[in-house]
Every structure is written in structure tokens, then in C-alpha cells.
Amino acid sequence: MTITAEPAAPVASPPEDDGPAPDRAALLALLAPIRPRLVAAAVLQVVYAVSALVPFVCVAELARVLLGPAPETGRVWLIAGIAVAGLLVRFTSFGLAGAITHFADADLQLHLRRRMAAHLSRVPLGWFGERNSGQVKKVLQDDVREMHHLVAHALLDLLAAVVTPLAALAYLLYVDWRLTLVVLVPVPLFAVAFAVMMRGYDEQMRRWSEANTRISAAVVEFVQGIAVIKTFGQARRSYRRFAEAADDFAEFFGAWVRPMLRLSGVSNALISPPTMLLVATAGGVVFAANGWLAPVDVLPFVLVGVALTAPFLTLDMGSMRLRRAAESAGRVAALLATPPLPEPAEPTRPHGHRVEFHDVSFSYDGSTPVLRGVDLTLAPGTVTALVGPSGSGKSTLAKLLPRFYDPGAGQVTVGGVDVRDIGSAELYHHVGFVLQDVQLLRASLADNIALGRPGAGREEVERMARAAQIHHRITELPRGYDSVIGEDAHLSGGEAQRVSIARALLADAPILVLDEATAFADPESESAIQDALSTLVAGRTLLVIAHRLGTITGADQIAVLDGGRIVERGTHDELRAAGGLYTRLWAAHVRDDDRDWTRA
Known part of the structure; x- marks a missing residue:
């Protein structure tokens, strides 16, 4: 079934590496929320590092007293008491410092993940199209987790590795600087x-x-x-x-x-x-x-001298952890530095649903233009199709309407208002989209459909699923609408596409962007998708991109793009009669269909 502009009543009711120095600066900035607790833990760790030497120093001093000419009982008990006190202070300060850093690490991870999630909800949707989920997951999970050892362990270990040798060195210099x-x-x-x-x-x-x-x-x-x-x-x-x-x-x-x-x-x-x-x-x-040197004075060097170098290996491992954490912090900081989608200070509501592209130009890298001076009008309730060779700018132009990106020059308006002045929350009440790369959450099918309108009842969800030709498939699943994507719900590409159409139906946006909706569908699914699309587009303003030209022959207007410009515009019959680029594209489409029929 082709997409046509026949009006009908709407079915539905009203989201690299600049080097070590910047990474370390990023790390210090990310640690700012827990810095007071890290300072407190550092003070306790210094106390621990010094008190750890106290029992060894006391043993050496006790030997010097006991081997002296006239040992004083009071002095012996005093040294023994200091040794016991040193042990108690050591264990207490070590436990408190570790507890503080572990709680601080848990708070930091929660803070960073919440901050990144909030920031990602504000970045342009096109940012996600340039990255796969693995890259985003690495920053949100792996890089934040990499900072755990630094905060909870490495900082304290590094501090002890510095303080303990210095304290031991000071004591041994006091005993005899030459040895x-x-x-x-x-x-x-x-x-x-x-x-x-x-x-x-x-x-x-x-x-x-x-x-x-x-x-x-x-x-x-x-x-x-x-x-x-x-x-x-x-x-x-x-x-x-x-x-x-x-x-x-x-x-x-x-x-x-x-x-x-x-x-x-x-x-x-x-x-x-x-x-x-x-x-x-x-x-x-x-x-x-x-x-x-007196023989008894050699004992402090035998007991404490080992402490001079024992922490060196810890210092080495800690420095490696610090380097890795700094690299992770650099990636987290880079994500947080991603420019958010600019929001207007005073959002304006559009007046109607007329869509206009005024002299729009766009470039992904700021130097190579993808679109050049595009002018296009989408009248309310009509279907406009974008066609053209691969790389002509069709998808880019369509993505400017729901603000995946903002144009470098010119403007896109809805109801006479620049989309940049509408505000994203209000814009998505007016503009919906169904893309070829369907994204379903690891949640129930009912929740996935209800993303179109949170709070919608089960009856509305099922009604939209029926309209999208996916209700029967859902009821075949083990838990029906409560089946979870990736667990007991495994859908084909065409079935997932129909779930996204049900979501768009529930959202009931009067303007729709449709990008290659049948790209990954088998013939049976394609037929069901086309039936669902006929329901979806009824009475709405539609901007559709399709390489299968047979699906858009009934469009009100077809805009043919080549090299980032609209080179032809008209209906299917008008463009075929013109003998231009569209005629050649249509001829290629017919040849492909003939070859498919011959193979069948």
C-alpha cells in the first residue's frame, strides 16, 4: 500500500583525549563535590601512616631502655602504653578513612551518573546518532567505575606510600644520620x-x-x-x-x-x-x-629501615591507577562538555502546523556543506516526500525539523515560529518521528508504547497497537504486553518498527517525520507496516524519506535533492514527465522491481 494524502479522522485522542594534563584537571573538577571528605580522609590517613610506625619505634626504644645500665620501670610501661595507643589509633584512623572514601565514592558515582543522564537528556538527538550505545555505556558505566579504585583506595595508598617513608626517614635521621x-x-x-x-x-x-x-x-x-x-x-x-x-x-x-x-x-x-x-x-x-654507633642503636634501622622502601611498589601501582582514572575522567568531562541543545529563554508556541524551510544550509563539520539554501514548504495535512541519490542530504534535512541538529544558516519554522524558539518539550508535542533505526528500551512492550504519552492507560496502548498491526504479535508473547524487550520479547525489525509506530500514534503529534520505515522489513512485515502507516499519517503533516519510490507515488509533493539542493519539485506524474533526475531514479526503481520479479 502506498502512502497517500487522503484525509481521515485521527485515530488517537488528544532522548577525545587532550593529554594527561587536561585529564588530571578534569579529574580534579569531577572530584570537587567530595573534596571535603577526601581531605578529611587524607588527614586520617596521615595519622594512620605515622601511627603505623609507632609500634616499631617503641620496640626499638624499649630495647634501648632495657639494654641500658639502669632500666626505669616507669619508662618501660610508658613506651609499652604508647605502642598500644599507636596500634589503636592506627586501626581506628585506617577504618574511618576507608569508610569515608568508600561512601564518598558511592556518592560520587551516583552524582556523576545522574549528572550525565541529565546532561544527555539535553544534548541534540543527532549526537546519539554519531555514537553507538557501547561508547555511551563505556563512559556512563566503565569510566565512572574506573574512578572507584582511585577514590576509595589509591589516594589513601599513595598518601601512605609518601608519609610512611618520610616519617621513618625522620626517625632514623634522629637516631644516626650516617647509617x-x-x-x-x-x-x-x-x-x-x-x-x-x-x-x-x-x-x-x-x-x-x-x-x-x-x-x-x-x-x-x-x-x-x-x-x-x-x-x-x-x-x-x-x-x-x-x-x-x-x-x-x-x-x-x-x-x-x-x-x-x-x-x-x-x-x-x-x-x-x-x-x-x-x-x-x-x-x-x-x-x-x-x-x-652503639650496637643497640642498630636495632631501629633493622626494624624501621624496611619501611623506607616498602611503599615504593604501592606508589608505582597507585600512579598507574591515577593515570587510568585521569583518562576516564577526561572522557567523562568530554561527555559533560558536549554542548546541550540551546533552549529559548521564553518559549513560543507555534500557530498551526505549517512547516517551512527558509534558505536552510547545514554542515556537520563546519566546512563541508551537506545542505545548501534549501527552501521547502509542508502545508498542513499533506505528504511531502524527499528522494534523491545516497548522500544528497535527505535524512539530514528531515532531522532538522525535530531538531536533531540546528541549521548553520536559515531557519526551520513550525506554525510561523522558528523551531529554536519553541522549546524542545513543546516541539515534540507537535513533531513526532519514526526512524529506520528503531530504539526500544529494555522494558515491557506496554511501557515502550506508552513512551509516546506517559500515563496512558492499557486500553489506549492496546488500541494503538491494533492500529499499528502489532497487537496480535504481542498477545502471542509469554506475558503479552508485560513481556520485556530482550528477555521474553524478541522482535524482528519489522515488528519493532510497528511498535515504534504504535508509540507515535499514541503521542498523536500532528507533524511526522518518517525515515525509511520499511528499510529492514520483510515483505509480510512491509505490508503490515504500510497499513499501519496509512493509519498513522491520516490527517497529519508528513515528511517522508524513501528509497523505494513506489511507496510515495501518492504524495502531495516530492522534493528531489542532489548535492544538498532541491533540484526538482512536484507530484509523481509531474516529475516523471519532466525527464530529470526523478525520471532516472524512477527508471532505476522499475528495473530493480523487474529483477526482483524475475528472481521470484
Whole structure:
């Protein structure tokens, strides 16, 4: 059935990376809501880091007292009491700091996700068309989750890794600065080895990310296209692409990591507890044998000297977490920086449903024009079809009406009012759309249809489903209208399209944009969709895009686009008689139909 302009009574009643420095700035900005709690946790962590050394210092001091000429009982009990108090303060401050950061992290994740969800509801609809759901999900879920370890753990670990060695160093300098310097000998050796190991790290991480992305793309291509691949006997070739991507990754990763492993082993051995204990003990023996230090004074270096380097590995891991969290924060900040759809300060209601495009031009990148000086009028209650070669600007022009994008020049008006002055909430009461890429939520079918008018009763939902030729299919599902998309409701492309038509019927917008509604439909579904569309478009102003020219022969006017301009305009018969681009498109359409008939 073709789309015609025959009037009838309406059926229904009245939503990259600028480098490390910007990423870290973005991270600091995102942490602003929980900064006071992070400061409080940091103070508690400093107390924990210092108090963690107290028992070891007390053991050393207790040994010095007990091995002295006349031990004082009172001093012994005092040191023992300080050690116990240090343990209590350590456990208490550690528990409080961890609790504060974990609660702060939960609040931050909730705050960021709510903020991003609210922001995404204000960005132009065209923004979503340029990205797949996986990219948006990565920012909303994965990148926010990546910040958990930073907030809840890494910040505290990094702080302890800095404070504990400094406190230990201060104490050992107090005992004997000369032996302290001896104990520190492995540290500069570790620093040199670590610097060599991390040389070119940022560039290698970039290459690692690119290689990992290639593997992911090969896996997705292989899994999603396995049916087509096997049908055409290309399984071995497709698998070879995945295997080559995996081999390339393994070769690169091995070449990068292999020399790092040797250096890592050497650097870690230099500051390992056994090495530090050996250096402290050997240095202490030499100092005591030469009379430079009393034997009892070697004990603090044996007990506390290990603490000088133990946190270095934590510092390394924490810095990596910080880098990854900063990258995630950069992506979150980039999403939040997406310019929202401009809303008028004082929205104006349109007067009627006449649609006009006045000298409209548009470019996606600001330099390459997609539309050039388009003028087009859609009279109320008429059908206007947009046709033309691929890339001529048909879909772009149609998407300017529901404000997927705003024109770079000119204006689009509804009822004499620029769509930018109407306000999006009011605009979508007047303009609805049914797109070829149907988006259904993971919710019940009743809720998916009711998106057109939240609060609609079940009776209205079912009435619109009948009008959209999808009611019978829904009743066949396990729970009928309560069946959930993706769980117990698995619809074909044509069936999903009819659900979106039922949604549009319920919304009852007087102006409709219809973009390739039958693109993914089989012949049976296409017939049902056409019947549903005949109900949907009755009495409405319709702007439709179709490559199947046979579906728009009854349109009131057909606008033919080529190179972003309207080159022809008229009815089907007028354009066929004109002998221009439309005539050639129609001839190609007839040839395609003849070939399909011959194959059948």
C-alpha cells in the first residue's frame, strides 16, 4: 500500500583525549563535590601512616631502655602504653578513612551518573546518532567505575606510600644520620632502573590501546557477522583477520614487556625487604665494629629501615591507577562538555502546523556543506516526500525539523515560529518521528508504547497497537504486553518498527517525520507496516524519506535533492514527465522491481 494524502479522522485522542594534563584537571573538577571528605580522609590517613610506625619505634626504644645500665620501670610501661595507643589509633584512623572514601565514592558515582543522564537528556538527538550505545555505556558505566579504585583506595595508598617513608626517614635521621644514608643506598639505584623501565611509557600505552582496540573490533566483527561469514564460506578468512590482530598484539606486547620484566625484577630486588634488611644489618655491623654507633642503636634501622622502601611498589601501582582514572575522567568531562541543545529563554508556541524551510544550509563539520539554501514548504495535512541519490542530504534535512541538529544558516519554522524558539518539550508535542533505526528500551512492550504519552492507560496502548498491526504479535508473547524487550520479547525489525509506530500514534503529534520505515522489513512485515502507516499519517503533516519510490507515488509533493539542493519539485506524474533526475531514479526503481520479479 502506498502512502497517500487522503484525509481521515485521527485515530488517537488528544532522548577525545587532550593529554594527561587536561585529564588530571578534569579529574580534579569531577572530584570537587567530595573534596571535603577526601581531605578529611587524607588527614586520617596521615595519622594512620605515622601511627603505623609507632609500634616499631617503641620496640626499638624499649630495647634501648632495657639494654641500658639502669632500666626505669616507669619508662618501660610508658613506651609499652604508647605502642598500644599507636596500634589503636592506627586501626581506628585506617577504618574511618576507608569508610569515608568508600561512601564518598558511592556518592560520587551516583552524582556523576545522574549528572550525565541529565546532561544527555539535553544534548541534540543527532549526537546519539554519531555514537553507538557501547561508547555511551563505556563512559556512563566503565569510566565512572574506573574512578572507584582511585577514590576509595589509591589516594589513601599513595598518601601512605609518601608519609610512611618520610616519617621513618625522620626517625632514623634522629637516631644516626650516617647509617641512614647507608640504608638509603638502594633507593637511587632503584630510581635509575625504574626511569629506564618507564622510558616511552605513554607512547607504548597508546600503542597498547590501539592494538587492543583492533582485537576487540576483530572479535566483534567475527561474532556479529558469523552467520553471513559462514554462509559465504569466509569463516577461515574472517578468523585469520582475528588471529593476525591477536598475533600482532602478542608480538608488540612481548617486545614491550620482555625487557621491562628484567628491569622490573632488578629494581624490585633492590628495594625488597630482604635487601633493605641486609643493607641495614651489614651497615650496622660495620658501624658497631668501628665504634661509630652503639650496637643497640642498630636495632631501629633493622626494624624501621624496611619501611623506607616498602611503599615504593604501592606508589608505582597507585600512579598507574591515577593515570587510568585521569583518562576516564577526561572522557567523562568530554561527555559533560558536549554542548546541550540551546533552549529559548521564553518559549513560543507555534500557530498551526505549517512547516517551512527558509534558505536552510547545514554542515556537520563546519566546512563541508551537506545542505545548501534549501527552501521547502509542508502545508498542513499533506505528504511531502524527499528522494534523491545516497548522500544528497535527505535524512539530514528531515532531522532538522525535530531538531536533531540546528541549521548553520536559515531557519526551520513550525506554525510561523522558528523551531529554536519553541522549546524542545513543546516541539515534540507537535513533531513526532519514526526512524529506520528503531530504539526500544529494555522494558515491557506496554511501557515502550506508552513512551509516546506517559500515563496512558492499557486500553489506549492496546488500541494503538491494533492500529499499528502489532497487537496480535504481542498477545502471542509469554506475558503479552508485560513481556520485556530482550528477555521474553524478541522482535524482528519489522515488528519493532510497528511498535515504534504504535508509540507515535499514541503521542498523536500532528507533524511526522518518517525515515525509511520499511528499510529492514520483510515483505509480510512491509505490508503490515504500510497499513499501519496509512493509519498513522491520516490527517497529519508528513515528511517522508524513501528509497523505494513506489511507496510515495501518492504524495502531495516530492522534493528531489542532489548535492544538498532541491533540484526538482512536484507530484509523481509531474516529475516523471519532466525527464530529470526523478525520471532516472524512477527508471532505476522499475528495473530493480523487474529483477526482483524475475528472481521470484
